[in-house]
Amino acid sequence: MTRDWYTEAIFYEVFVRAFADSNGDGIGDLPGLTAKLDYLQWLGVDAIWLLPIFPSPLLDDGYDVSNYFDVHPDYGTLDDFRHLVKEAHRRGLRVIVELIPNHTSDRNPWFQASRDPNHPEHDRYRDWYVWSETDDRYRDARIIFLDFEPSNWSYEPLRGAYYWHRFFRHQPDLNFDNTQVQQMMLRAVQFWLDLGVDGFRVDATPYLYEREGTSCENLPETHAYLKRLHKFVDAYAPGTMLLSEANQWPEDVLPYFGDGDEFNMNFHFPLMPRIFMAMAQADRTPIEQILARTPDLPAGCQWATFLRCHDELTLEMVTPQERAFMWDFYAPEPRMRLNLGIRRRLSPLLDNDRRRIEVVNSILLTFIGSPVIYYGDEIGMGDNIWLEDRDGVRTPMQWDGSPNAGFSTAPPEQLYVPVIDDEVYGYQRVNVMAQRAAAGSLLNWMRKLIHIRKMHPVFGHGSLRMVAAKPSAVLAYLRATADETVLVLNNLSSEPQAVTLELPAYAGQVPVDLLSKTEYPVVTCGSYAMTLDGYGYRWLKLS
């Protein structure tokens, strides 16, 4: 049976601006990324997901699109993109780009025409955005960028009316009730498919339509359009992967898979903060609870799981009490907080503690879903909370200990943001070159685990069953297919644990550690016992 590639893939999220600067202007670009594909192939990831590369005023790092049919000049040209795709494919790497259907930049010519009654093309674009005489419609829709925007409406003096925006005021929402808008977005999809992309990460999917008296999220009209998108892609370029960003509870995300006729993948947002919560409390309960609330998926569908990404660590999908706990524990300084989240990278969140970084990655690589690794987290990069908005987690990739971390030859003042240069996380200490050379480095450890995961497809599509290990500081589960069973144990506590497990169905089997190759005593029909170091983990194949 052939399986869809993404059900077993490991994704790598890359911010082109941050990755590698090929022409010395201080800004990462497509040729820079292409030159680093060997590194990504060496690391062992299967697909790269590129943050937006479209022309844009970059007030939201490209999520404010001014042209869906080109590449931002900072990043290169369409030919550079074609070359990237070709070189990636030659190495067996797939390329995922962004589709940002919900909103454009206010500098997009469509909005310029829509807002101005005297614009020569006003009639054509008048209804491409969501306009209102008053700012009191759709009151039940929440505000997402709470730290920046007081309302989802902003006034446009030229038109003498308000326009709707779920994000920044410079990102007006497109009007999906307009059939030309619906078609235009499919044309953009077709354009990037023609360039050879393997999939799309579709931004902000819940918000496409607005209806009075609703939260304006997850509406039937929105799902209908997303199904149309799937149908179009399936007919035009079968095998293309569609991944949706719906920051919602599992039961609300399920409809985004449809019957396998909407998205192939969705991020599992609520799982992510619960991994951190479980670590902070040395108790697996938060993970157990969200798994219990996670529905089975239609055939061929898959979750995308992650620890960190380019945005703040969102705390939208937790209760107010849990949020307060998370803020207290992980964001003691006000500057670490942003909107309903935490703007910090993985390594600083875990106090740069190698054992903790390992165990959360052990969970990421063996639990449900296909893992998405955020660039730089494989070397334990730090952050800079003093930069604006989310820039602090988007700093230049640290390649080596040379000036600018080997990211760029520009004068340091010219970099799009400064490299991390502090005592602990500074590029002189934390960089790819040094870690490649050190056998015991985090990078080499990540690479090893990535390769082991890839040798065992059970992690991609096996069933997952929790094992009621004692004590609750240990997160234990069985991943199983017809061919293979792996028992995974993760100690969420800094203390060593004597674990006992009931595994009657596996009596007579011998656990072999996939990581160390150690063979453990045979499972008997009574309970099975084993000790784990503080934050220790084991991937045990039963055979």
Ligand code: GLC
């Ligand atoms: C998504 C992106 C985020 C962006 C927002 C608005 O949530 O992940 O970076 O700011 O959409 O486009």
Ligand code: CA
């Ligand atoms: Ca450049």
